[in-house]
Amino acid sequence: MKIVLLGPPGAGKGTLAKGLKDHFNLMHISTGDMLREEMKNGTDLGKEAKKHIESGGLVPDEIVTKMVESKFKNDKNTKNGFMLDGFPRTKQQAEDLDKILAKVGQPLDCVLSLDASLSIVLERLTGRSVCRACGALYHIKNMPSKKDGVCDKCGGELYQRADDNEKTIKNRMEVYSKSTEPIIDFYKNKGLLKSLDANKEAEEVRQYTIKLLNG
Ligand code: ADP
Ligand code: ZN
Numbered sequence: 407m408k409i410v411l412l413g414p415p416g417a418g419k420g421t422l423a424k425g426l427k428d429h430f431n432l433m434h435i436s437t438g439d440m441l442r443e444e445m446k447n448g449t450d451l452g453k454e455a456k457k458h459i460e461s462g463g464l465v466p467d468e469i470v471t472k473m474v475e476s477k478f479k480n481d482k483n484t485k486n487g488f489m490l491d492g493f494p495r496t497k498q499q500a501e502d503l504d505k506i507l508a509k510v511g512q513p514l515d516c517v518l519s520l521d522a523s524l525s526i527v528l529e530r531l532t533g534r535s536v537c538r539a540c541g542a543l544y545h546i547k548n549m550p551s552k553k554d555g556v557c558d559k560c561g562g563e564l565y566q567r568a569d570d571n572e573k574t575i576k577n578r579m580e581v582y583s584k585s586t587e588p589i590i591d592f593y594k595n596k597g598l599l600k601s602l603d604a605n606k607e608a609e610e611v612r613q614y615t616i617k618l619l620n621g
């Protein structure tokens with residue numbers, strides 16, 4: 407299965423992808439995670455990305471597209487199927503993705519649009535924490551770790567992303583409406599779009615998505 411996940415920051419794309427990757431044996435490709443890894447390693451790409459990410463803006467198309475293209479060309483695991491999370495984010499990226507996937511002979515099967523209300527995404531983002539070691543996601547109310555600040559899965563340290571603060575979140579939401587939301591129509595016109603209600607809690611969304619993809 408070759409899937410794109412669309413939806414505003416905080417809609418639960420990462421949570422859903424992590425919850426489905428084993429079920430369907432798919433690779434989870436998150437451009438946000440890839441960029442944060444570059445930042446952590448202090449690479450040139452990471453330094454450039456940091457400027458944009460910390461203000462809540464987008465990293466330039468050419469940079470992200472090149473990174474995704476090299477993933478599809480060089481990582482054999484993408485052949486088993488994938489869930490793209492956080493890419494494409496602009497019309498240009500959507501068009502480039504079509505070209506990349508055509509080249510590697512892996513056209514998309516469907517695009518899942520996660521619909522969630524503004525109040526829900528704000529509450530999710532401001533309460534979110536991430537494991538520094540394994541990337542597992544937590545939420546102070548909805549999905550707390552057993553021990554404060556410690557990952558249940560690997561014992562790693564939990565931290566709050568620098569861009570999960572109110573001011574940056576506001577920018578990210580504006581960027582989403584302006585640059586990313588229009589690509590919903592791009593995929594609707596191709597007959598690939600499936601929408602789901604992402605206001606529900608994570609496990610319910612996961613079960614619903616499994617039915618949707620199997621049916
Ligand atoms: P979220 O979905 O919670 O906003 P992500 O982890 O997907 O978070 O992305 C974090 C940041 O990384 C974005 O705000 C943006 O700056 C950058 N980024 C991720 N993917 C892309 C992309 N496809 N194009 C441009 N910038 C991106
Ligand atoms: Zn962990």
